[in-house]
Amino acid sequence: MIAQSIEASRCPRCERMVVPPAHYCPDHPVAMEPATVAGVGEIVSFTTLHSPPEGFKAPLHIALIELKGGARLFCHGQETRGIKIGSSVGVESLDGVFYFSHMGFADRARLFWRRAGAGGEKVASISKSLAKGIWRGRSRGDS
């Protein structure tokens, strides 16, 4: 799995990042600037709806994810087995809908090496922060 780049907005006043992009910062009535954030983060919380609203199939897995880049976002997932609060996950956008998937150690290592080997200043800085997250996550033993 490769970390997808997710479109976001950044507040020029307080640096807050939001996903998806928004016109105004929730804390300041100032226009936000376009930004991107890597699609890797941690589970803040999750739930499974057994009688979801019309248009959704049961069971519906919903998670709130905090991306390493700072923004939180809602995601759907295939399952919640094996995940817990603090689990590292990858986030991908498919047809404008975010999905999380639990990253096993192999996935995370692959992600780390692929990013690290790609070169370029931006990629290097992303991979550095990813690496930190990966090792942090691993040290908690939550994979």
Place this chain on the structure above:
Amino acid sequence: MNNVWIAGAGMTRFGRRDETLPDLIAEAGLAALLDAGIERPDALVVAAMNPEEFTGEGNYGSLINTHLGLAQVPTVRVETATSSGMAAVYAGFADIAAGLHRTVLVVGGEKMSHIPTPRVSEIIGRSIDPHERTYGTTMPALAGLVTRAAMQSRGLTLREMAQVAVKNHANGARNPLAHFREPVTIEAVMESRLVADPLRLFHCCPISDGAAAVVLTAEPAAVRIAGIGQGTDTMAVRYRSDLTSFRATQAAAQAAYKMAGFGPARVELAELHDAFSPFELISLEDTGLIPVGKAGRATLDGETALDGRLPVNTSGGLKARGHPLAATGIAQTVEICWQLRGMAEGRQVQARVGLAQSIGGLATNNWVALLEARA
């Protein structure tokens, strides 16, 4: 700022009702006016969260003042989602405190039980951020996320949450106006069907019809509104850094205590917004009534029971009294009024100061009111 007193209180029985919403509001409103000994208030504040979609009627302030025979009385309608009732109390309070009027009738209600449950959930769910709603989030879904996070970070347990529902059902059994009047066991709560993991059916309040009303006056009466405060937070839950306490409640409580000139230590009775059982525990801590991390234990120990140190939701709360949306904040006010006046037959506690807390949406627009018996 003028002192504001509660001279009259009234409410309908909550539950499945066949009457129209204007009829329910009239029943509560006229009862409160009779209680206050006032035929015609100087102003009227009407709370209804979404009568347009639940009942198909609009221009609700005028509809109600005409229906009540008060067509010439200046009327506004207020709305802050599920806390609309307390927002209406605030509007009436501000009106009298500012000296604009001497008597204000505050009424609120909702009629929903005639509509299929999925449709009701969808209409209530519109108080959720539109983007988050595209993920199928409903109020129980967001409450499920909050609950799981609180279990992890605050050590909230399933048994503590279940005990809230058990206690509130026991209180509701003593309230003739409550939606549910049957006690439930802790096992029944813990074995009820999963709604939004880890939340189960018996952690969630029912869909109720009903109305409640208070008459506020500048003339001294039995109960005074010592403080009332509002707190807000982002509509989008993803914009918040903390899921497990509600900034909107904390800010509202601070504002109310500041206005009253006293803190949580003087509060002897509370009506809290237990739309989902864990919210009562979070609210106990957000309002400062119980130290952070201790509300669950205190509940299991009976501290918040009818005969406890700090009775909470003597009416049965949203869980058992019921939750007709815009009626709820006013019904909480009514319950505390009746308790302070010694009129809570069958569930009377000894108290001089009570606190009511109302949550709007997923804690986007919350209120805390402090009521004090006249010395």
